[in-house]
Structures are given as C-alpha cells and as structure tokens.
Amino acid sequence: MNPTNIISRDALGELSAFFGQFPELTDSERNDLELGARELEKDPDFHVELQKAKFAEAMLEALAERQESKSDLAKRWGRSRQYVSKLLHAERRVNLTVKSMVELAFQLDRQIEIVVTRTSSLVNSQVTTIYWEEARRSWEGTNFRRRSEIGFEPAFEPAVLLRPSDSGIAKYCEPSEQVGEYERFAA
Amino acid sequence: MTFGLEKIPGVDAKDETVWMVRAMSSDGRCPVLSKLREWMHERPQDYRAIMKVLRLAAGQKQVRNQKHVKRSENPADGKVYEALAYSLVARVMFFYDDRRTSKYLICVVPYEKGRGDQSSVFRQCANLRDLYLASS
Numbered sequence: 001m002n003p004t005n006i007i008s009r010d011a012l013g014e015l016s017a018f019f020g021q022f023p024e025l026t027d028s029e030r031n032d033l034e035l036g037a038r039e040l041e042k043d044p045d046f047h048v049e050l051q052k053a054k055f056a057e058a059m060l061e062a063l064a065e066r067q068e069s070k071s072d073l074a075k076r077w078g079r080s081r082q083y084v085s086k087l088l089h090a091e092r093r094v095n096l097t098v099k100s101m102v103e104l105a106f107q108l109d110r111q112i113e114i115v116v117t118r119t120s121s122l123v124n125s126q127v128t129t130i131y132w133e134e135a136r137r138s139w140e141g142t143n144f145r146r147r148s149e150i151g152f153e154p155a156f157e158p159a160v161l162l163r164p165s166d167s168g169i170a171k172y173c174e175p176s177e178q179v180g181e182y183e184r185f186a187a
Numbered sequence: 188m189t190f191g192l193e194k195i196p197g198v199d200a201k202d203e204t205v206w207m208v209r210a211m212s213s214d215g216r217c218p219v220l221s222k223l224r225e226w227m228h229e230r231p232q233d234y235r236a237i238m239k240v241l242r243l244a245a246g247q248k249q250v251r252n253q254k255h256v257k258r259s260e261n262p263a264d265g266k267v268y269e270a271l272a273y274s275l276v277a278r279v280m281f282f283y284d285d286r287r288t289s290k291y292l293i294c295v296v297p298y299e300k301g302r303g304d305q306s307s308v309f310r311q312c313a314n315l316r317d318l319y320l321a322s323s
Contacts, residue, residue: 022221
C-alpha cells in the first residue's frame with residue numbers, strides 16, 4: 001500500500017508526528033492501566049451510571065422503533081416533556097427507580113427483567129434481558145443452542161452456549177465449561 | 188505506517204456483545220491508552236465517564252444518546268464519532284469496522300475539549316480510518 005494514494009503527503013506527515021508524541025507504554029504503565037480498570041470494576045457508583053446509560057439507550061431505541069417524539073410520549077404518558085427527556089438521557093439528577101423504569105418501559109412496549117449475575121460472570125445482563133424470551137423459546141426440545149442460532153451473533157469467539165436448567169435458572173456455558181449463571185426475577 | 192489494535196483494559200467480552208473495542212497503535216505507540224492512563228491519574232472523573240461510554244458503545248449497534256456519542260458534523264469526514272465525557276473535557280474519536288464477522292469499534296485519537304481544534308482532530312481520525320481500512 002502506498003499511503004499517499006489514500007491521503008496527502010502532508011496529512012501522512014501529521015499522522016506520523018501525532019503518533020510520535022506518545023511514548024511506547026512500558027509494562028509497568030500497562031499494569032497500572034489494568035489496576036485502574038479493576039478498581040473501577042469494583043466501584044458500585046460506576047455501575048449505577050453504566051446501567052442507567054444502558055437503560056436509557058434501550059428506551060431511546062424503543063422510542064425510535066415507534067417513530068414517536070419525546071413530546072408525544074410525554075403527552076401520552078401524562079408526564080412533562082422535561083421529565084421524559086431526563087429519563088431518556090439518564091440525567092444524573094433523575095432518580096431512576098424500578099417503578100419509573102418499568103412504567104417508562106411499558107409506555108414503549110418493553111418489559112424490564114432484573115438479571116442478577118455473579119460479579120465474576122462473563123454474562124452480559126443486557127443481552128440476557130433482551131434475548132431471554134428468544135432463548136427460552138429456543139430451549140424447548142433441545143439442550144444446547146448457540147446464540148447465533150437464536151438470532152444473536154456474538155461479537156467474540158468462541159461462541160457462548162445457552163444451557164437451560166430447572167426452576168428458571170439458566171446457565172451460560174462455553175463449549176467445555178460453565179462461565180456463569182443467573183437467576184431471573186419479574187420486576 | 189503499520190497499525191496495531193490493542194485491548195483497552197476494563198472493556199472486555201462481557202461488554203463487547205456487538206463491537207470489540209480496540210485502541211489503534213502504530214509502531215508500539217498507542218495515543219488512546221496513553222491518554223486513558225493520564226486521565227486515570229489526573230482527571231479521574233473524565234476517565235470514569237469515557238470508560239462508561241466505551242463499555243456502553245461496545246454493546247450497542249449505535250449509541251443514540253448524544254450525551255455519549257456524536258458523529259462528526261463535517262460530511263467530508265464520513266462516519267467518525269466522538270465518545271464524550273459529558274460536561275467534562277475528555278473525548279475519544281473512533282470509527283467502526285464491520286467488514287468481517289468480528290466487528291470492531293476502533294478508538295483512534297484522544298482529545299480534550301477546549302485544547303486544539305476539534306474539527307482537525309475529527310479529520311485526523313478520518314485519515315487514520317482511511318489508512319487503516321486500506322491496509323487491513
């Protein structure tokens with residue numbers, strides 16, 4: 001590849017200079033980043049903000065699917081536009097409660113499932129929530145199904161398998177080992 | 188220039204249900220990881236906010252909340268985006284690569300609001316995207 005066929009020589013020079021500003025990260029600096037990330041993972045306040053943001057995204061997607069404006073939703077729901085907007089953008093000042101989340105979700109033809117995972121689990125609670133029903137249906141008459149077979153293509157390999165079990169407890173398994181489990185509660 | 192993709196500590200398979208989030212490096216230098224480490228120590232609120240957005244974006248086909256992700260307003264840049272630490276200064280410019288089964292969200296250029304010209308940073312991101320896509 002000749003880069004100057006894609007961008008100008010000047011732009012290429014700028015990009016080289018840009019990377020040149022940053023020294024190579026040492027092993028100790030990489031470890032430092034890993035440690036910082038682990039600290040963040042242990043911080044419940046961080047997870048509060050992340051889950052609020054995920055909830056808001058799911059609601060914005062539902063709103064877009066309905067091709068409805070925030071004003072129309074507010075009117076239909078009997079709430080102020082400001083309140084709806086704050087919920088949909090997960091503003092810090094809005095205290096999202098299970099009640100407000102469930103009510104908003106219902107207005108947008110969605111349901112809330114609270115999924116509790118072990119902190120060490122590799123399971124993504126949002127995925128399990130969204131795909132729970134598809135997964136449940138796919139379990140009927142079979143023991144294992146790949147996520148891709150139920151309409152979800154994982155971005156990572158190896159494909160994680162869904163395994164059904166008794167009493168509403170489902171287990172996620174990699175081909176040869178269990179990597180986590182969760183229980184399902186109706187909100 | 189040769190490019191590499193580096194994992195971002197704290198963003199893992201649990202989050203990456205749609206996109207694998209990676210930081211672009213060239214000849215061992217990775218501006219995004221370097222800046223994240225700097226923010227972690229010197230602007231911890233910015234670091235938290237950016238990590239939140241990257242983890243959020245990893246699981247969304249498209250982030251709709253413009254508090255978190257905005258597309259460049261310059262049509263010439265094409266599809267390049269910025270992850271925002273809302274109401275703070277940290278930004279990370281990125282693009283998506285969905286040409287293969289494994290889909291990537293590639294973080295390219297860190298930026299701090301108010302320092303430098305944002306539109307030129309978007310342009311830089313677009314140039315790096317073009318080079319990356321042509322070379323891989």
